[in-house]
Amino acid sequence: MLARSGLRSTRILNGARNGATAFTKRSISSNSRASTESPMKLNVTVAASTALAIGSVAWYYHLYGSTAHAMTPAEEGLHPTAYPWVHQQWLKTFDHQTLRRGFQVYREVCAACHSLSRVPYRTLVGTILTVDEAKELAEENEYDTEPNDEGEIEKRPGKLSDYIPAPYKNDEAARAANNGALPPDLSLIVKGRHGGCDYIFSLLTGYPEEPPAGAQVGAGLNFNPYFPGTGIAMARVLYDGLVEYEDETPASASQMAKDVTEFLNWAAEPEMDDRKRMGVKVLTVTAVLFALSVWVKRYKWATLKSRKIVYDPPKGASNNVRS
Amino acid sequence: MAAARPFYNALFRRNWQMLGAVFGGAFAFEMVYDTSMNKLWDNLNRGRQWKDIRSKYVEEE
Numbered sequence: 001m002l003a004r005s006g007l008r009s010t011r012i013l014n015g016a017r018n019g020a021t022a023f024t025k026r027s028i029s030s031n032s033r034a035s036t037e038s039p040m041k042l043n044v045t046v047a048a049s050t051a052l053a054i055g056s057v058a059w060y061y062h063l064y065g066s067t068a069h070a071m072t073p074a075e076e077g078l079h080p081t082a083y084p085w086v087h088q089q090w091l092k093t094f095d096h097q098t099l100r101r102g103f104q105v106y107r108e109v110c111a112a113c114h115s116l117s118r119v120p121y122r123t124l125v126g127t128i129l130t131v132d133e134a135k136e137l138a139e140e141n142e143y144d145t146e147p148n149d150e151g152e153i154e155k156r157p158g159k160l161s162d163y164i165p166a167p168y169k170n171d172e173a174a175r176a177a178n179n180g181a182l183p184p185d186l187s188l189i190v191k192g193r194h195g196g197c198d199y200i201f202s203l204l205t206g207y208p209e210e211p212p213a214g215a216q217v218g219a220g221l222n223f224n225p226y227f228p229g230t231g232i233a234m235a236r237v238l239y240d241g242l243v244e245y246e247d248e249t250p251a252s253a254s255q256m257a258k259d260v261t262e263f264l265n266w267a268a269e270p271e272m273d274d275r276k277r278m279g280v281k282v283l284t285v286t287a288v289l290f291a292l293s294v295w296v297k298r299y300k301w302a303t304l305k306s307r308k309i310v311y312d313p314p315k316g317a318s319n320n321v322r323s
Numbered sequence: 324m325a326a327a328r329p330f331y332n333a334l335f336r337r338n339w340q341m342l343g344a345v346f347g348g349a350f351a352f353e354m355v356y357d358t359s360m361n362k363l364w365d366n367l368n369r370g371r372q373w374k375d376i377r378s379k380y381v382e383e384e
Contacts, residue, residue, distance in 0.1 A: 091364075096375075130377070130380050130381050281356070
């Protein structure tokens with residue numbers, strides 16, 4: 001844009017300077033009157049129009065050019081650090097020892113407020129717990145039976161097919177117990193939050209000792225820079241040594257946060273191990289088949305690609321080649 | 324060309340032979356491929372899967 005207007009202005013200036021060739025220039029130049037006016041006026045005109053052009057572009061960019069954000073950075077929340085999760089590599093499964101620890105953290109810490117309502121006990125069998133452990137865990141809770149002959153609904157101990165019970169009867173009870181804030185269900189939280197595992201780990205470990213100077217923290221809220229809006233109803237829960245791991249892993253706050261994050265990732269994607277294993281098989285076979293098909297194509301096309309077409313003009317007929 | 328003769332007689336001479344070879348080959352390939360890829364997978368994820376830590380938690384046996 002600038003370069004083109006610069007070209008035009010030099011052309012105009014040339015036309016003004018070479019009065020002798022002005023007549024010939026007139027037919028070329030778009031501004032035919034320019035050649036007759038004085039150089040000073042021309043310079044001023046060019047400078048003014050250039051300034052106007054630059055100014056209008058700058059004004060337009062000022063109005064519409066910069067990226068528009070619906071929210072302030074504080075309302076977006078701090079972007080979580082990208083952590084090198086091993087279980088997110090293409091060829092890695094979940095670390096099931098970690099899942100077991102994470103489930104322990106969920107059961108002893110998170111389950112006080114957060115439900116995990118889409119995970120039945122049977123999915124824990126063979127991934128996190130043995131059958132006996134899972135049955136024992138399920139039997140700790142009571143579930144409604146089908147109506148009996150009198151239509152009464154009784155209670156029975158839980159079975160493997162039952163879902164992990166929620167800490168509150170319904171959302172209203174959850175809100176009432178938590179100062180009006182609803183603790184979200186954690187079954188799909190890794191998929192349901194921007195940033196996934198990184199966000200949840202950062203959130204759990206990101207509570208500062210005290211809010212930074214000038215930060216507005218509402219009543220009953222806690223400051224966490226990673227939470228959109230920075231005011232989160234959940235207080236910091238993970239402190240060193242809160243949980244005693246059965247495999248004697250030191251239960252630092254970040255260790256617990258990492259374990260529970262991977263566990264929640266499992267809860268959201270229990271099929272991940274099988275999906276990746278199947279993916280490796282499919283991609284390997286597909287790669288071989290693709291290479292084969294490329295080879296076959298080249299084989300079939302070899303005669304077409306390597307032939308040479310030569311025009312051999314008829315001898316002694318230089319004047320009418322076309323006949 | 325003469326070496327290909329037994330192959331031709333065994334595989335392509337009759338259609339049912341050809342079909343049998345294709346289906347049997349697919350079956351055998353699937354078994355071999357699945358087993359070897361699973362082995363590779365378990366090797367890549369040694370110590371991470373439930374079957375690797377199961378022995379720590381199962382009581383009987």
